Amino acid sequence: xxxxxxxxxxxxxxxxQGKVIHQTLYGMGFEGINEIRQGKYFEIDTKENDKKxxxxxxxxxxxxxxxxxxxxxxxxxx
Amino acid sequence: MHSSVITFPGSNCDRDMDVALKKFGFxxxxxxxxxxxxxxxxxxxxxxxxxYGDYLRCGSMASKSKIMKxxxxxxxxxxxxxGVCNGFQILVESGLLPGVLLRNKYLEFICKNVFVKINxxxxxxxxxxxxxxxxxxxxxxxxxxxCSKEQIKEINDNNQIALFYSDKNGNINEQSNPNGSLxxxxxIFNKQKNVLGMMPHPERMIDPALSGEDGSIFFENLINNLR
Numbered sequence: 007x008x009x010x011x012x013x014x015x016x017x018x019x020x021x022x023q024g025k026v027i028h029q030t031l032y033g034m035g036f037e038g039i040n041e042i043r044q045g046k047y048f049e050i051d052t053k054e055n056d057k058k059x060x061x062x063x064x065x066x067x068x069x070x071x072x073x074x075x076x077x078x079x080x081x082x083x084x
Numbered sequence: 085m086h087s088s089v090i091t092f093p094g095s096n097c098d099r100d101m102d103v104a105l106k107k108f109g110f111x112x113x114x115x116x117x118x119x120x121x122x123x124x125x126x127x128x129x130x131x132x133x134x135x136y137g138d139y140l141r142c143g144s145m146a147s148k149s150k151i152m153k154x155x156x157x158x159x160x161x162x163x164x165x166x167g168v169c170n171g172f173q174i175l176v177e178s179g180l181l182p183g184v185l186l187r188n189k190y191l192e193f194i195c196k197n198v199f200v201k202i203n204x205x206x207x208x209x210x211x212x213x214x215x216x217x218x219x220x221x222x223x224x225x226x227x228x229x230x231c232s233k234e235q236i237k238e239i240n241d242n243n244q245i246a247l248f249y250s251d252k253n254g255n256i257n258e259q260s261n262p263n264g265s266l267x268x269x270x271x272i273f274n275k276q277k278n279v280l281g282m283m284p285h286p287e288r289m290i291d292p293a294l295s296g297e298d299g300s301i302f303f304e305n306l307i308n309n310l311r
Contacts, residue, residue, distance in 0.1 A: 019230065020264070022191050071148060074141055074177070076184045076231060 007052055009064045010083045011072060014045035019077045048072060057084075085110050085310050087127040090155070092117040092146040097132035097169065097287060104287035105129070108303040115151060122154040126310050127164045130155075130171030132223075132285060142185060142226045143173030152178055164208060164310065165279045169224055172271070172281035181274055181281045182239060183231030188224070189264025195223040197296075198262055200270045200284055201250040204243050207277035208309045217254050218247075218298040220284035222262065227283040229265040229272070236266060247271035247282055 015021050021043050028042040050067070054060040064082055073080040087110040091098045098114065105112040105127075113123050117135075122128065136145035146152070152174075159165045159180050167175040175181045188194055201217050202210050231239065239245060247270040251260045261268045263283075271282030289299030 020186070020189070022187060022189060026191060071144065072140070074144070074184055076182075076235075077186065 007055055007057065007060050009050050009052060009060055011048040011050065011064060011068060011080055012045055012083060013048070013068070013073050013078050013080045014043060016077055016079055046072075085126045085307055086124055087112045087129060088115045088123055088125040089113075089129045089131055090115050090117060090151055091131070092133070092135035092149065092174075094135045094137055095131050095133035095170070097285065100285075100287045101129055101131045101168070104290050104299065104303055107290060108300070109307050117146065117149040117151050119151050120154065122151065122158055125158070125163070127166065127306075128155055128158060130165070130167040130174050131287075132169030132171060135170055135174065138226075141177065143170060143175075143177040146170075146174045147177035147179075156180065159274070159279050162276065162278050166209070167279075167281040168285055168287070169222075169227075169283055172283055173226065175279060175281040180279050181272055182235045182244075183229055183266075183272070185224075185226045185283075186228040186230050186264075187226050188228050188262075193223075193225045194227070194262050196221070196262070198222050198270075198284065199250050199252045199254075199260065200247040200282075201254045201256060203245045203248055204273070204277075206243070207246075207273060207280075209246070209273075209277075209280050209306060211305075211309050213301070213305045215298065215301055217250060217252065218284070218286075218302065219252070219289070219296055220286060220298055221288040221295065222284050224263070224283055227263040227265065229269040229283075231266065239272060242275050244273045244275065244277075245269055245271075246273050246280055247284070 286299035
């Protein structure tokens with residue numbers, strides 16, 4: 007079963023990379039952007055077939071390694 | 085005094101640290117990250133470098149390596165653990181120190197000498213230090229210290245800030261903050277003050293002919309305090 011995870015910086019954490027991407031896009035003519043926040047995306051192909059169990063495992067992986075909860079939020083998506 | 089320097093895949097300041105510790109009287113041993121047991125140590129040092137190529141987040145992989153279990157036990161029992169640069173990043177990822185080190189504010193790798201002011205001398209690392217301000221070298225891309233509002237309150241309440249970035253006179257302000265660190269933090273302790281993490285490299289300042297002597301003052305004082 008494949009499970010995806012998106013990790014984003016918390017709202018109150020400065021994202022300088024997102025800011026630079028925003029500025030660059032603006033310079034290229036993409037106006038009208040309010041803000042850009044950069045994040046991470048993971049695809050986890052797990053041997054677990056039970057959806058609930060698989061998600062619980064991925065939740066644990068996020069808390070223990072994939073995300074740093076001081077600065078990041080994670081969202082499990084199917 | 086026995087010390088152990090941990091080598092992770094991608095550590096590159098481990099041998100410099102070994103030279104520095106030996107120069108000031110430590111009997112140092114190099115310990116591989118995949119080892120399980122920590123040799124008898126009065127001080128454990130996590131060196132600088134780019135462990136695991138800084139994949140995922142700096143220090144995140146190294147903080148889960150086999151030797152870290154022994155280091156967590158050692159630290160929880162009051163053992164002295166010091167992390168420099170990438171070692172500091174590993175300590176925050178392991179949970180031994182609060183907060184996290186973000187990408188430098190202006191997105192540049194910073195490699196230069198800076199001044200740091202010692203904030204708290206009531207601990208084994210800086211007790212009786214004859215200096216208040218060190219000139220030390222920094223070389224990092226992720227040194228921008230950050231933590232939650234609750235954490236910074238707790239850090240200040242417990243006097244856990246070890247070093248501030250300052251100017252040469254000890255003024256702590258935005259101009260002397262190289263990387264955007266919260267409150268100019270360059271190094272912090274855990275609550276018990278037996279674990280220290282700092283971004284500057286004292287091991288690069290142990291020879292007046294090559295760099296400077298402020299690292300020598302730090303290591304000499306440290307070994308005297310541990311004796």
